[in-house]
Amino acid sequence: MRTFAELYEHVKNLPPKVIAVAQAADEDVLEAIKEAHEKGIVRAILVGDKEKIERIASSIGMSLKDHEIVEAKSNLDACREAVRLVNEGKADILMKGLVQTAEILKVVLDKEIGLRTGRTLSHVAVFESPYERLILLTDAAMNIAPDLKVKIDIILNAIDVAKQIGIDAPRVAILGAVETVNPDMQATLDAAILSKMSERGQIKGAIIDGPLALDNALSIEAARHKGIVSPVAGNADILVVPDIEAGNILYKAITYIAQREIAGIIMGAKKPIVLTSRADSSDAKFNSIMLASLASNV
Amino acid sequence: MRTFAELYEHVKNLPPKVIAVAQAADEDVLEAIKEAHEKGIVRAILVGDKEKIERIASSIGMSLKDHEIVEAKSNLDACREAVRLVNEGKADILMKGLVQTAEILKVVLDKEIGLRTGRTLSHVAVFESPYERLILLTDAAMNIAPDLKVKIDIILNAIDVAKQIGIDAPRVAILGAVETVNPDMQATLDAAILSKMSERGQIKGAIIDGPLALDNALSIEAARHKGIVSPVAGNADILVVPDIEAGNILYKAITYIAQREIAGIIMGAKKPIVLTSRADSSDAKFNSIMLASLASNV
Numbered sequence: 001m002r003t004f005a006e007l008y009e010h011v012k013n014l015p016p017k018v019i020a021v022a023q024a025a026d027e028d029v030l031e032a033i034k035e036a037h038e039k040g041i042v043r044a045i046l047v048g049d050k051e052k053i054e055r056i057a058s059s060i061g062m063s064l065k066d067h068e069i070v071e072a073k074s075n076l077d078a079c080r081e082a083v084r085l086v087n088e089g090k091a092d093i094l095m096k097g098l099v100q101t102a103e104i105l106k107v108v109l110d111k112e113i114g115l116r117t118g119r120t121l122s123h124v125a126v127f128e129s130p131y132e133r134l135i136l137l138t139d140a141a142m143n144i145a146p147d148l149k150v151k152i153d154i155i156l157n158a159i160d161v162a163k164q165i166g167i168d169a170p171r172v173a174i175l176g177a178v179e180t181v182n183p184d185m186q187a188t189l190d191a192a193i194l195s196k197m198s199e200r201g202q203i204k205g206a207i208i209d210g211p212l213a214l215d216n217a218l219s220i221e222a223a224r225h226k227g228i229v230s231p232v233a234g235n236a237d238i239l240v241v242p243d244i245e246a247g248n249i250l251y252k253a254i255t256y257i258a259q260r261e262i263a264g265i266i267m268g269a270k271k272p273i274v275l276t277s278r279a280d281s282s283d284a285k286f287n288s289i290m291l292a293s294l295a296s297n298v
Numbered sequence: 299m300r301t302f303a304e305l306y307e308h309v310k311n312l313p314p315k316v317i318a319v320a321q322a323a324d325e326d327v328l329e330a331i332k333e334a335h336e337k338g339i340v341r342a343i344l345v346g347d348k349e350k351i352e353r354i355a356s357s358i359g360m361s362l363k364d365h366e367i368v369e370a371k372s373n374l375d376a377c378r379e380a381v382r383l384v385n386e387g388k389a390d391i392l393m394k395g396l397v398q399t400a401e402i403l404k405v406v407l408d409k410e411i412g413l414r415t416g417r418t419l420s421h422v423a424v425f426e427s428p429y430e431r432l433i434l435l436t437d438a439a440m441n442i443a444p445d446l447k448v449k450i451d452i453i454l455n456a457i458d459v460a461k462q463i464g465i466d467a468p469r470v471a472i473l474g475a476v477e478t479v480n481p482d483m484q485a486t487l488d489a490a491i492l493s494k495m496s497e498r499g500q501i502k503g504a505i506i507d508g509p510l511a512l513d514n515a516l517s518i519e520a521a522r523h524k525g526i527v528s529p530v531a532g533n534a535d536i537l538v539v540p541d542i543e544a545g546n547i548l549y550k551a552i553t554y555i556a557q558r559e560i561a562g563i564i565m566g567a568k569k570p571i572v573l574t575s576r577a578d579s580s581d582a583k584f585n586s587i588m589l590a591s592l593a594s595n596v
Contacts, residue, residue, distance in 0.1 A: 130555065141475075144482055144483060175543070175547060176543060177542040177545070177546035184442055187543050213546060213547075213550060214550035215554050218554050222554070225577040241543070241547065243544075245475045245483075245541065246541075246544040247475070248476075249475075249512050249544045250547050252516075253512060253555065254551065256428075256512060256513050256517055256520070257428065257516070257556045257558070258551065259428060260555070279520060279524070
């Protein structure tokens with residue numbers, strides 16, 4: 001796939017998924033659900049203040065007949081109820097409505113009523129690139145300074161998403177500032193170790209190589225210039241950044257400097273989580289819900 | 299200034315600078331000097347194997363009549379000679395030819411014969427952005443994990459360059475993954491401290507604010523969405539990244555994802571240093587020499 005539009009051509013023929021929205025009484029959130037429903041991606045279980053949801057829905061011309069409303073009085077109740085719906089198999093996707101990210105994640109990570117799987121939660125983004133393919137970027141938003149064990153989960157979560165968007169044997173680039181191992185740069189040491197773990201079959205379902213700088217990961221010409229022999233260099237499907245600063249800056253550069261489409265979800269829980277923010281464009285919100293609907297097949 | 303073309307309209311009216319090239323017997327290097335000379339930016343003192351330099355110059359149709367050749371037999375001699383020319387005021391810019399970056403920097407940093415100023419050396423890049431202005435990015439290439447003291451030098455070096463490209467009171471964004479201070483994120487703590495040092499007049503010549511995420515730094519709309527009140531947010535001229543990974547990934551994203559023009563030089567020595575690499579486009583090489591010629595006025 002090269003674009004989100006191509007991805008949509010594939011997704012629109014699949015049966016719609018059920019998305020549980022924690023605290024849905026918000027115009028931006030309902031607009032996003034309305035669009036995703038009209039395009040055949042989801043139907044929703046809207047958790048929150050029923051009266052308020054109905055009022056906002058009516059004000060934006062949104063019919064509620066294909067959706068369901070579940071009453072919840074507080075933010076905490078709304079989060080719990082939405083998480084319960086996912087846990088009981090009644091919803092395929094969890095979406096944050098008008099609650100804080102920390103509030104909903106606390107419930108998701110609750111050892112008794114949450115959605116834990118043993119896998120660390122991580123953010124997986126997908127963006128349109130000039131390289132004729134959709135590329136994944138992780139982790140730009142969840143793990144501040146992941147150690148080696150967390151990086152493995154980050155990679156596994158991204159591989160899961162890659163397969164659902166049609167990349168069967170994803171090529172994973174572990175990024176650093178350079179393509180050589182440098183004892184003073186932890187990112188390059190982790191990259192060397194992760195590459196070897198991949199070679200030994202300890203991380204399955206992908207071809208992993210690093211350290212690679214972003215140019216060698218993306219561009220065949222740049223990789224050739226450096227004389228890098230690697231099945232990943234120039235062909236990376238998944239970019240793994242060393243930490244949240246590098247990831248967030250790359251994510252924002254894609255949106256605000258390259259001005260390309262990007263979408264993101266949280267993986268590692270029982271089902272994908274959509275955490276769009278008010279600042280996201282409506283395209284970014286729609287693409288994130290579409291991505292979650294595919295990733296819910298993991 | 300919005301583009302390198304605009305910058306050139308300004309630079310072309312200034313008297314050309316003298317650039318000393320350490321080990322100039324290289325086609326790529328001489329091509330870059332040829333272009334910069336034809337465009338009126340520099341004349342060169344070419345240090346290296348005279349016979350070889352003449353042979354290559356002739357093969358690319360480059361006249362040597364405005365340039366000077368200084369014989370040097372080894373790489374080390376070439377670096378020493380070029381550095382001496384800068385030290386004696388005979389050259390305004392130092393350029394790496396066919397030597398390793400480490401080789402030339404070792405001579406530059408030599409306590410007796412080098413070009414030390416007491417300021418840490420750092421990389422300053424300038425790129426064309428969608429925000430109607432040239433923006434500076436630092437440090438994407440020299441300092442791996444700068445501490446607070448090094449970050450101050452990095453900022454001062456970038457301010458020097460900003461002023462030479464017409465930004466009199468640059469707005470400096472100290473970037474992090476978020477725009478709030480988070481005790482678990484060192485980048486945000488450094489940002490808070492640097493902002494306060496700026497407020498107290500301890501870092502002069504610029505308005506410094508952080509932490510800012512890249513979107514709040516660049517886009518007024520994104521800053522407004524987050525309710526950030528700051529003289530820098532949405533108007534940043536200088537982006538200071540937390541470490542070399544974030545910087546290098548941002549630099550490469552500008553080139554390989556946003557596909558915009560970028561140029562870079564090393565500041566902090568007595569005169570600017572040009573370290574272009576073979577993989578750089580000829581535009582990138584020319585723009586870097588042009589940037590160095592302006593920065594040599596510091």
